[in-house]
Amino acid sequence: MAKRSVLGLYIEEDSAADALDHLRDAGFEDHEYEILTGTPYPEGTFGEAEPQHHLYRWPIFGALTGFTISLFYTSITQAAYPLLTGGKPVLAIPAMLVILYELTMLGAVIFTIIGIIFESRLPRFFMGAYSEKITEGYIGVTVTTDEDRTDKAEEALKKAGIDGEIIRGWE
């Protein structure tokens, strides 16, 4: 069944928190509703569940990838063009360390960025129910659910005292 989303806007934090309570009472689950705000709020302000993520794994994978690439880069290029300097070994580890370090860090940063975008569920091509008032300080509560349950969601959102009308959108 097609999914639809509905959005209610609130001025006060308490009203948005009430809306979440009403949604839970109406049988909606955590993954069906979201809070939309124009600025970060302390976790749990609206009584919402704490989002789980695995961002901390990304820099580790990135660092390992960067290290592996830099190890190949530094060792293979030296082996391919062996410059014997003052009887020192062809593979000069102190010199390699600089590049190993830099590319390891670069890998960690690049993977962290990819991780942030991926874990944030971005890019999002369809906005669904959204209002430009959210970036003006309004708090939005959006419910994404089956088409036949949207009336129930709207009712729960209205019960908390929305500002204006319900906004509807397709997912």
Add this chain to the structure above:
Amino acid sequence: MLEHTQLTDKELNDELLRDILTMPKWWLPAVLFLAAIVITGYSAFGYMVFNGLGVTGLNRPVFWGFFIANFVFWIGISHAGIMISAILRLTQAEWRRPITRAAEVMTLFSLAAALHTPLFHVGRPWRVFYWIFPYDFSRGIWPNVKSPFVWDPSAVGTYLIASTLFVIVCLIPDLAILRDRAKNKITKFIYAQLCLGFRGTTRQWKLQIVAGILLSALVLPIFVSVHTVVSWDFAVLIGTEGWRSTIFGPYFIIGAVHSGVSAVAMLMALSVWIYGLQNYIKPDHFDAIARLLIVVATTWFFFFFLEWVWAMFTLESPEIALRELQVGPWPWGPLFLIFVITSFVIPVPLWMFRRFRRSAAIMFFTTILVNIGMWLERFLIVIPSLMRRSHLTFDWGSYSPSLIEILIVTETFAFVALGMLLFAKAFPLVPIFDMKEGMRNRHLIKVGRRVIPATIREGLPHHYYNKEHH
């Protein structure tokens, strides 16, 4: 932060997006003027490519001149942006909010400017790439990873990519604000694509906050390594007095922080004057950064002193001869004096006074002085060391920059200013979402007979407090 202006989210949007959504009168003439300088610099570079490096003042024994001194200078400037932003984020310093974005963006453009000059310096920039990337299969020429000239691009390149990504990620929520505020359909579409469909869900905000901390923690070690590696361009050359110093790594880093933090303070004053950000950047902010500068400048001076002490302590005649050259004959002696006076003797005593610390004009003036001094510091490290008289008389020589070098170096300054102006026309120079968060969490509280603004900050996850209560 005692002073503050409390604004609503809408007022913040309107004020901070004013210069993006409308065209200030001064903007176009300023851009055209800076673009003219940039084009002149590139034309000078074209002339240099056509005629060869002979059109510069570089000649035996001074093969590193204005270009390399300027490279080290811009790398130094680039350091404070991300450093200030990362350290202040990690320590949750409230006064960071209005200045982080401008500082980070300055890092990007100064790094790009820094990369101009060594690329120009090699004379044939396109040949640089096979020094770094292993692609010249037909001739079997591979990068020599034992050379600091391969370490350097790997460090600077890493820093440039990391800082660019850092800025982009922190910009996403503000791009969403621009998407919602843009009137023109095309502009709206562009911002909508750039913000990747950001809506401000709890998950997205959490990831933004974690990202700010995680990326700060990752960028700081890169920041430390970059100027250390740049210093090794000099320090690993064991044959050159004045360069082969074990203290060069930390000395370069602290010098970079000194010039970079000064540049941030200068940028703060310019933001107040040009963009009218006095509601956001207050005398308190200047006060805070000046206090930081006192510590940085004093530490830098200590390292500078140590570098001299250990050089003189060796009592090696070539080293002593170099130091005599740096402080004695024209023009090195007077330049040395100007360097010490402008980078330390004038600014630091002035910063001791609260009245001066809180003045945008005084901070602008003193930080400009610091950067004149710090540019000269790099110039005095590069040139006298190379021109010091060698045993063979046919290697004696001095250096004076040619007009071509002056034009190219001037271009880098115009390039950074132009880059900042163009950036500020398309994106907010103050992180709007961060300002909103700061204002929302700030409330007036009564302490005795005074009413002061206090910032509420979430210290621990909410479930920690729940456990305490239940």
